[in-house]
Amino acid sequence: MLELVLVLGDQLSPELSALRNADPGRTRILMAEVQGEVRYAPHHAKKLAFIFAAMRHHAEALRSKGFAVDYVTLDDPDNSGTLSGELERASIRLGRPPVRITEPGEWRVRAEIDTWASARTVELTWLEDDRFLCSTAEFQRWAKGRKGLRMEHFYRVMRRRHDLLMEAGEPAGGRWNFDPDNREPLPPPLARAPIAQPMQFRPDAQTEAVLDLVRRTCPDAFGDLEPFWFAVTPTAARRAFAHFLRKGLPLFGDHQDAMASGEDFLYHAVISIYLNAGLLDPLACCRAAEDAWRNGSAPLNAVEGFIRQILGWREFIRGIYWLAMPGYAEENALDADLPLPAFYWSGDTGMRCLAQTVAGIRRNAYAHHIQRLMVTGNFALLAGLEPKAVCDWYLGVFADAYEWVELPNTLGMALHGDGGLFASKPYAASGRYIDRMSDYCQGCRYDPSDATGEQACPFNYLYWDFIARHRQRFEKHPRMAMIYRNLTRQKPERVQRMRELAAIARADPDAL
16 A cells, blocks of 8 residues: 655655655655745745755655655745645545654644544544654653753763763763863964865755845745755765864864854854754764764763753754744743844844844854853843744744754743743853853943943843843742842842843834
């Protein structure tokens, strides 16, 4: 009997569960570029091009294995515009065969397909997405009954389960977490080690065709489409990762929280794009990093920090998403309600840290985790920007963003919008943090040491206004008690002045 398998745009793995042990003679694969997936978030032009180019290359790889692939392009005149619509067309064409699909990464996709299958009494089988290292069921069992969900506790379970950086049952180096060693600011240019850019790839004919498609069909998409340099095949992605292991990983640890003007990548791997689309295997990446430590080519703090981001944080965040959805997306614990400023799109602001970060996002559909959390996310938290608008922005502008990874990171980690489901306190910081971890403040119109004057850094007075606005919620929090003691010790007129400046900034943030 013929089976229909839908392969989604973030399921471009050779060993996808829905295709494992599939008989090419009895399996028809459906892949579709649809406007519903283009329009549901304000996607970066590079993100669209990456996904479509990687999908088309994956379709060719499947055909080379003997599979029949029905591939629907975005500009096909018969394209229905939705995944369920394309499933319906394929189902009718093939005589209503059973359908097999690996679990999607987004709740809305599963809901759409379930609704379609139920309305047509189609035999639909969902398969676990075992490309991840912890199933949703396993995470739910781990989370059940816990007073607090903390990544560090989950991470230790995962380290033991997968025997990574372990020695005789104990963590290598005698510590589970080397994060305190990974917070060094970047030295001045003449004193720093060379920064190797991510490996870049020239578009082939298939990718060039996709670039033309995006130009024609998505002319208003955010960001710079070209130069386009992403890997779009597993082979190229593995080359990009190997390049990072040689050039970036040895220095990744010390400076993973640093930021620098004109440096979009520093020592970061820039492989989340490939991991989240299925071009790289997460466990293989972790083992390769561990090998780099064991053979002496990278220090333990760098390797542990890298593995923690994949084995710990990535898996933890996915578990949180499926544990808390669908209601999670609507949470707004801090009652934040201000609209997203226009400078999140244009970068047109006097705050140099935000201008530099947004400019890099426009170029690359990428920013590293501190730029996301402590620049764009920190401003959104302090100013009280409406979570849905902020989450939609994050979901659209980053090439590695799918809702399972974007929503908890943004709503929970950056905005504290879930009330602290897994982040013990808000990740709020003043301009002094940005000054310490970057050179953005050099040449900025604002002074990171000033909170009340004519050149006061907006992050400074917005920080203290945030602390004051949410005093009732956080004053008794043990990790914030010192902050509130500091607030109390400040002169009332100083606090009043900061709050007045914050009110002006929050009324018109695009004037900053």
